[in-house]
Amino acid sequence: MRRYSTLGTIGWQVLICAIVLSVWQWGYDLRARLPWLVPDLLDPYFISKPSMIFDNFLIQSCLKSKLGVFNGWFNGEFAKCLTRNENNLWAATAITLKNTFFGFITGVVSGFVAGLILGRSDRLSAIFQPFITAVNSIPRIALAPIIVLAFGIGDMSKIVTSWIVVVFLVFFNTFEGARSIDEGFTNAARLLGASEWQITRTVVIPSTMAWVFASLTPAISFALIGVIVGEFIGAERGIGRLIIESEARGEASGMMIAVVVLMLVGVVLSAIIWRLQAYLLRWQRQRSAE
Amino acid sequence: MSALETSATTSPRASADRRVEVKGLSKSFQLAKTTIEAVRDVTFDVRRGEFVALLGPSGSGKSTVLNMIASLIRPTAGEILIDGKRVVSGRATPNVGYVFQRDTLFPWRTVADNIGYGLELSGVSARERKERIAECVARAGLRGFENAYPSALSGGMRQRAALMRTLIVEPQILLMDEPFGALDTHTKIDMHEVLLRIWEREQQTVLFVTHDLGEALTLADRIILFSARPGRIKDMFAVDFARARDAVKVRETPRYAELFQHIWHSLGEEFIKGRSA
Ligand SMILES: Nc1ncnc2c1ncn2[C@@H]1O[C@H](COP(=O)(O)OP(=O)(O)OP(=O)(O)O)[C@@H](O)[C@H]1O
């Protein structure tokens, strides 16, 4: 692959952002003159405008009061604003992140363990095969209302929804990875005196890692989706709740703030996974790094 | 029968001296609807400290025999005794080391961690491990590559690392499946030197698979010649050069040429058969 200069790449990226934001901000103003060019969708009633979104962001995050005055950090206005609104942007983000985190971790751990066990045992995988196929063909997100009904509108239902979408993803990847281990490696280990447990620890897990990591980036977005859908259906706090409230008020900028926050959260979490992968799977990269 | 041939199955020595006994070993593979007979009724013994080469054309079942001795696959018929104890397939026999035909270094471990793997399994302390790894790294000429991953090594270096991974646990029986098959002639003879010095010191019992007659003559006390598929024992030859051998000089002796000539014809027939099979 040819290497393009980083500066050039960044230049293009900045340009693309500028174009998209400009169209978003001013595109609808052109409608008066060129009605055939501007689609209805650009109506700020639906998609708001970058400037309105930013303004609303400052208010929702308690950085600015509704009167348009900046809240002081030290005079207590900021703290007062936070306590006035239980589901302020910070609190909502924190709660959504927390539930995403628990859903993701429990999903990854249980999917990984189950995938390893079934992937290494022909007998168990034969027994569970039809059940797994059956459950896997349910669109898991369709279970969200049932889960909220069963676990209530608290955090638990969000974690469970998130868990159920993550666990299968990780399970299938781990399962495939454990099935496709090169027998040469397990034989070599066995002949060097490895017990079954040692083989699992030193051969099966490391060689399955690449497969597991391939599922983690989608898993983190799935975890987030699970939590948000759970919050749509019934919640008192969280970003999903913010979106629903803004929608009820017909306030596009409020929904857009939540969407942008979700995007940022997703990007940060993916970046963490990516860094972890680059470290744990560094053995895959040495050759290409020359 | 030539005077050069010996009958190894009727060893005059006591049975306690027989390290590996292979009796009537056969193996057939079921592939889709056809049955492939890989090995047919193979019987031989290996004495304690003996270096035996299994020589034969590609597909003559050499790897299959080694895999059965290593307990990796189950024979269709026959049995294998190691130190008088029956080999049970699926259960590794202690004291048996195997250098595979295919590269099986763990790609997720550095060279040093690959070599030290066996010691790690048996719980040798990190300090002692480090010392012994350093020794092996030096012997294999891999200094400076301790922290490299296998993907950054050449084929020859990988093979040396794999050899050391097996040798570090000091197995008394060594199964080697074309360990130097992928190396250039020069590196190969270097490796013969390395192996000969190790073997002289440790006196392991070695079963060495190869289809390179020169290699077999350089290293072995005895050559077992396999026929083309199905693999049977076609012949056995004693290789009676004095020990300690020099991997380069041994090739220059008249005796080497004589043995080479003698076995070459026998081997050539099998290669032709193997090709048409
Ligand atoms: N797992 C297997 N399944 C089916 N057939 C097999 C299997 N392993 C080996 N065979 C067949 O058995 C025969 C002997 O194979 P083997 O690998 O033992 O030969 P070899 O003498 O080691 O050859 P080479 O010198 O090329 O390594 C071959 O015809 C091969 O196709």
Ligand SMILES: [Mg+2]
């Ligand atoms: Mg072979």
